[in-house]
Amino acid sequence: MGKRAAAIVGLTEWAPKRVWDEPMFTMEACARLAAEVLADAEVDKGEVDGLVINGLRESPLFAPSALAEFLGVRSNFNEVVDLGGATPAGMVWRAAAAIEVGICETVLVFTPSVPAPPQPGANGGPMKMKMGAYMGGEVWGSPQGQFEIPAGLVAATPSFAMAASRYMAAYGVSEETLAKVAVDSRYNAQANPMAVFYGKPITVDDVMSSRYVADPLKLLEIVMPCYGGSAVLVTTAERAARSPHRPVYVSGYGEHLTHKSITYAPDIVDTPIRLAADRAFAMAGVSRDAVDMASMYDCYTITVLLTIEDAGFCPKGEGGRFIDEHSLRYDGDWPLNTHGGQLGMGQAGLGGGMSHITEAVRQVQGRAGERQVSDCNIAYANGTGGMLAEQVALILEGA
């Protein structure tokens, strides 16, 4: 399928925050995001006939119908996507594909991540973002609960640290080179007032002197968990042509996964990004050289290095040299994560993954402000979920 039949026409994004002072139910967050993204795209709510979510806290079952009821939407396409950090990218291509096959025309894609109002009887007050270390792996029958959790292989950082450790042994990249990814991201964040690290640039020395969290990864190579939220609107190319913003075609996409726990990754330094990206580029009929900006999931510095290689922007083992030789800044020769990435902007739950898509859309639409990449027509955006597990790649092209 493919190509130029569906386009992103609108977006909204809330500034990530460590502490969220305005708790709201997920359904309320979706309603607010919907109002904002429809206003941005100048699309009437009555045109919406598709909903894509990760779930609803207020309706663990029957989530899409609960949201349709809440929003007053008569919906033809209703999808719950469960791909960790790759969820937003996975949502966008599912929306585009649904439009391409003709099951629906205009789809709201939501990634809210905000705390609920305190329950009566529970402790009140602003909540600080915290993710359960076991991520559901503790349930009866889970292999993770029997093998990974007892070994302390929990949360995400130790798994990505093992990828970095293996990569360093196999290819010899330096910790300073990985640090440069964080430094360039932070530079970009200085041009993004919504970034949690706006006004806080860092140097390679700062990264190198930050404490080891899981060897060889250090604190400043790791995203800051935040609250936030975002949404995009995907519609037909025909409807997109009547949008106030330049339509951004979802012209290529690919998805791949093989494992949940990193223990069972076939090769932890040759990631599923490769097949997802190959399919996306082939579908779009676009070469790597044609990409004007890249928006790569960056939960850790090592994720970016592996993505640059496995998405085909340089040969395996040369990602370190690529990072050393290119400026990854919005005003550099290879603009990457111009919003600051999640390393610079903060990881607002699934909104963190969506930030790579919203930024690519802003750049292609020419509304990235101070950090606008000149003549930006084709963006590569991707999502990495779980333990280098779920991978989704997107090619986003301006009309």
Place this chain on the structure above:
Amino acid sequence: MVHFSTDGRPLPTPTPITAPYFEGLRERRLVLQRCPRHGYFFYPRGRCPVCLGDDWEWGELSGQGTVYSFTVDRAGHDPALASRIPFAIALVDLDEGPRLVGNMVDCDVGDITVGMAVEAAYEDVDNTTLLGFRPVG
């Protein structure tokens, strides 16, 4: 499923299909399932993950392997293990093929390297035996 030791460590709750593996550990034996076509596999499951055949048999492995990768947890990603930091988590390629996860024991975390030769080590915690690895040679 996870339960917790008297000193707060997360421990595995074996299932009907994984119980023989954990019983093996208790006896200081590393036993895994072996498919007649595709060899040993990990973790225990009812069907070979290559061919989905169910004609596997339990077999005993040497416990010898090499470190595929490792990390040292210095932050206590599991609050229940925070009192044990720094500790090393390793992925180990056994000589017979499968890759397993376990903690490195009987060594300084600073001495661990990718490719290091290791052997199975067994650690009793309450009524459970955990698999770990220690350097050899």
